[in-house]
Each structure stands twice: as C-alpha cells, then as structure tokens.
Amino acid sequence: DIQMTQTTSSLSASLGDRVTISCSASQGISNYLNWYQQKPDGTVKLLIYYTSSLHSGVPSRFSGSGSGTDYSLTISNLEPEDIATYYCQQYSKLRTFGGGTKLEIK
Amino acid sequence: QVQLKESGPGLVAPSQSLSITCTVSGFSLTSYDISWIRQPPGKGLEWLGVIWTGGGTNYNSAFMSRLSISKDNSKSQVFLKMNSLQTDDTAIYYCVRDGGRMDYWGQGTSVTVSS
Numbered sequence A: 001d002i003q004m005t006q007t008t009s010s011l012s013a014s015l016g017d018r019v020t021i022s023c024s025a026s027q028g029i030s031n032y033l034n035w036y037q038q039k040p041d042g043t044v045k046l047l048i049y050y051t052s053s054l055h056s057g058v059p060s061r062f063s064g065s066g067s068g069t070d071y072s073l074t075i076s077n078l079e080p081e082d083i084a085t086y087y088c089q090q091y092s093k094l095r096t097f098g099g100g101t102k103l104e105i106k
Numbered sequence B: 001q002v003q004l005k006e007s008g009p010g011l012v013a014p015s016q017s018l019s020i021t022c023t024v025s026g027f028s029l030t031s032y033d034i035s036w037i038r039q040p041p042g043k044g045l046e047w048l049g050v051i052w053t054g055g056g057t058n059y060n061s062a063f064m065s066r067l068s069i070s071k072d073n074s075k076s077q078v079f080l081k082m083n084s085l086q087t088d089d090t091a092i093y094y095c096v097r098d099g100g101r102m103d104y105w106g107q108g109t110s111v112t113v114s115s
Helices: none
Strands: A010-013 A019-025 A033-038 A044-049 A062-067 A070-075 A084-090 A101-105 B003-007 B018-025 B033-039 B046-051 B057-059 B067-072 B077-082 B091-099 B101-105 B109-113
Touching: A010 A019, A019 A033, A019 A084, A019 A101, A033 A062, A033 B101, A044 A062, A044 B101, A070 A084, B003 B091, B003 B101, B018 B033, B018 B091, B018 B109, B033 B067, B033 B101, B046 B067, B046 B077, B046 B091, B057 B067, B077 B091
Parallel strands: A010 A101
Antiparallel strands: A019 A070, A033 A044, A033 A084, A062 A070, A084 A101, B003 B018, B018 B077, B033 B046, B033 B091, B046 B057, B067 B077, B091 B101, B091 B109
16 A cells, blocks of 8 residues: 655644645555645645646635655745645545645634 | 435344345446445445345455445335444444445444443
C-alpha cells in the first residue's frame, strides 16, 4: 500500500500570507495526486487534481506542484474562508489520503 | 445536478454489521466509479474501497476481510456492508464520485458503534 505523509499537522498563518502545505508519498505516484479542503462543518471539496490542475470554481490563489514522491499545495494571499483542514490523496495505486494539515489564523 | 446521499442506521451494536446505501443522481453509475470514505471523530479521512463502473471492487487492505461494496445501476444505488463492527468504527461515512479525482461528495452519514 502507498502511504501518504503530511508532516505538518497544524499550521498558523496571517491573513494575506502565502502558505505551503507539503505531502510525501512512500513511493513515486507519477503526479496522481489530488488536494481537498475540509471546512469545520465537515464539507469536503476538491481543490487540485493531477498535482496542479485547478478544479472548477476554485479560486486561483490555490495552486499545486510536485513530482515523484513530493508534492505541495500553495495558498497565496490567505483569506478568512481558507481556514480548513487540507488533505492530499494519491490515486496511482488505489487511493490513500494523507493525515491532513489544519490551517488556522494567527 | 450531481448529488450523492448516504442513508444509514445511525447506531450499531458492537460485533454487528453495518449497511449503508448511497443514492446518486445527476450521473450514471455506469459512467463513474464510487468510493467510500470514512472519518472517525477528530481524525482524518480514510479510504475504504471503490466500486468500478463495471462492478469490480477494490478495498483498503485494512478492511478487506470485513467490507463489501456492491451496486444496483438501475436504481442508482451503491451499498456498503461492513461486518464485525467495533467502537473504533464510529465515524462519518461518505460516498464519493470517484473519477480518479473525487469531485462530488455526499453529506455523510454518522454511524456510532455502541451497546
């Protein structure tokens, strides 16, 4: 099974900041990597698919990058509605989620 | 529009089985795979398994011995059955449209395992 690791479980940042959340896979996943946002009310939304493609309706301040085993999600110009937990998920071999990174306002 | 809605029992006794139905609308189960995800209280998302458009299934190895996913394309329903539930199976269970990327999620159904 492929393991996904988000080493930062929580992160504090100020409004307007640029934030980067990292995710690593236990083996290469050939860019088959998605990012999701879960709001405090439990609602989950797809943000980024295939490493760097922005899902429909997602603000352009969200972006993704990476290759091989290491991937990241960047939020530029942090806004109040970005307070959430962020998960990476691989779909190279079946599916696995990372443990999540909770983003809070400083 | 695309919708997925889970319906489950709410409360299950330890050692008993869990059955949840996911009813979809706005798309066909012959065109999209469906995954099941769960989230225990205060914890992260956990992928349980997938049913492919052709009806084949794959499961998280941690649940393979006690999980079964099936579907009825004509009724637009997907079924999850998990056996031998314990208290740590308490979670919100989601069905999700899965085309590699999980683009539509149900609201989730809360399941508590307790006597």
